[in-house]
Amino acid sequence: MVDPCSFLMLIIAAGTIWYGSYRAVYFPELFKGSLDEADTSVVKTRTAILLPLFGSITLILLFYFLDWLYYLLLALMSFSATVGLSYVVTPFVDRILKRFRLIKEYDLKYIGKVSSTALFSIIFALSVVILWLNIGTIFLTDSLAIAIAISVLSFLRVPNFKVSTILLGIFFFYDIFWVFLSEYIFQKNVMVTVATKLPSLPMVIILPRVLSDGYSLLGAGDIVLPGLFLCFLYRVDHHLRTPFKHGYFALAWGFYILGLMITLIMVYVLQRGQPALLYLVPFTIIPTGVFAHKRGQFKLLWDGPKERDEDHPLSPGPSTDSQDESSIGLLSRDDRVESV
DSSP states (O other), X not given: OOOTHHHHHHHHHHHHHHHHHHHHHSOOOTTTTTSSOOOOEEOOHHHHHHHHHHXXXXXXXXXXXXXXXHHHHHHHHHHHHHHHHHHHHHHHHHHHHHHTTOOOEEEETTTEEEEHHHHHHHHHHHHHHHHHHHHOOHHHHHHHHHHHHHHHHHHEEOOSHHHHHHHHHHHHHHHHIIIIITHHHHSSOXXXXXXXXXXXXXXXXXXXXXXXXXXXXXXXXXXXXXHHHHHHHHHHHHHHTOOGGGSHHXXXXXXXXXXXXXXXXXXXXXTSOBOTHHHHHHHHHHHHHHHHHHHTOXXXXXXXXXXXXXXXXXXXXXXXXXXXXXXXXXXXXXXXXOBO
């Protein structure tokens, strides 16, 4: 029998992608009206090709030198968690402060003007991260991992179906190699070894099993990588003003859930970790392509809508090489894709 924690894992992954896609469209700047306005980074074709390479290098370094790199990784994840959680809670903090009429600006030395919303969001996020560093419960770890995933889905964007296919296609083989084939070269399953050594960091979703001992893990990449594609589809639906139930996002989201269900079932049947992207990539890319072709909109999705409208923010702005490099650094910490 499949452990009940698998269903909770399914809800967390699907919910994170849905909310991340929503926030990717209605993208409020974290420090709007105070610091420099935040901007999104666009994944170009070159970046999509290089990401798995950087991910592989990071994976090998963690495999051999995790003890040396742990505290550096801890610092990077603490910073990412603070930024991610403050971004996620910003609209809720803003609503509370408006209700009690506490919206104001503070002129901080060396920083400039900061809104009370941004300030309280950062204080809250920093407090949670400090609490996590001291007690490190599974609930806090998972909450921070979800917050990081949502912020990545908002800050990082794929511009079209072509780049999505390249990105997910390469990671499809990347996942298969590191989960199934790496042990023949490194004498150990590199992906499983690294993933099982990092449950205390918000790089995986970890849930205790109910019917047996141990834990179930879902790599952040299993959410973020397909999620980037689904975010693009959500923006396309928004641009075309397509009702949710008839849109591309709903179709791909449903197949994502189905693909993740099959992944979890295969883990139970085979009693070993599975490369989730082996199932998630074809289950999201293929139905979307077929549906778009049937609608006569395949070229629209393949090239990406060109129109830019303030009400339909499909185009997040110009992309630069420096943005691509920062994107690589951000996502490489989340692309350990493993499901056990």
